Amino acid sequence: MSRVGKMPIKILQGVKVEIKDSVVKVEGPKGKLSHQVPRGVNVKVEAGSVVVTRDESISTQAAALHGLTRTLIHNMVHGAHTGFTKELDIVGVGYRAAVKGSTLSMTLGYSHPVDYVLPTGITAKVENNTHIVLTGADKMLVGMVAAKIRSFKEPEPYQGKGIKYSDEHIIRKQGKAAGAK
Numbered sequence: 001m002s003r004v005g006k007m008p009i010k011i012l013q014g015v016k017v018e019i020k021d022s023v024v025k026v027e028g029p030k031g032k033l034s035h036q037v038p039r040g041v042n043v044k045v046e047a048g049s050v051v052v053t054r055d056e057s058i059s060t061q062a063a064a065l066h067g068l069t070r071t072l073i074h075n076m077v078h079g080a081h082t083g084f085t086k087e088l089d090i091v092g093v094g095y096r097a098a099v100k101g102s103t104l105s106m107t108l109g110y111s112h113p114v115d116y117v118l119p120t121g122i123t124a125k126v127e128n129n130t131h132i133v134l135t136g137a138d139k140m141l142v143g144m145v146a147a148k149i150r151s152f153k154e155p156e157p158y159q160g161k162g163i164k165y166s167d168e169h170i171i172r173k174q175g176k177a178a179g180a181k
Contacts, residue, residue: 005066008049009074012081017050019043024050024073028080031121031137035072038065043073050077079137086146088132092161095153096129104132108153108163116149131166 011017015028022037037043040062042053052070054062078084090097090106097106104124106114118124122136122145132149136142146165155162157173164170 003067005052005054005070007070008046008051009070009077010049011045012077015077015081017045017077019045024076026073026076026080028077028137030080030083033076033080033138035069035076037069038062041065041069043069075139079139083135083137084139084142086134086142087166088134088146088149088163089166090130090132090163091155092153092159095161097126097132098129099124099126104149106149106152106163109161114152116152119145132163 012028015026018025018027019037022039022043023034024037024043025032025034027033038061040055040059042055044051044053050073052066052073054066075084090108092109095106095108097104099105102118104116104118104126106116108114119141121138121141122134125133125135127133134142134146134149136145150163150165153162155164155168155170157171158175160170160172
């Protein structure tokens, strides 16, 4: 039995959880999320919490998905209540970003600006032209958008130029030694 899967998920204030036809729907102040429960895993709402169990008779795949399903539902409840954020920093002379509606426009040293249309459910805020804050209810979508934005100009190891996560540490390499004999 999964240690993570056995823990009940407390339903937070203002969040509604509905289970219908093996689809869990969570609705809260930050948004609506849904998840298809895999075969062999059962989800029930009991006394203000969500309990995830599995059928012992099915397969080992249900055992493998037990803890994962519980964690995904927990992330949905947390995301619908408070949301998730990812922060990115742009490092480099002349590198900057701006938000225009639902489009993030970035100048990253290319001959053209890079425009990225944010998916629905994700909002971006730019502070000081170089600090991007992404927020949304879906943890996986926020992470994927942050990774996509980072991929436009990954930080390089010599000067550290590029887009990096705020909590990321770039390991620097030493450049060429000039005139060493």
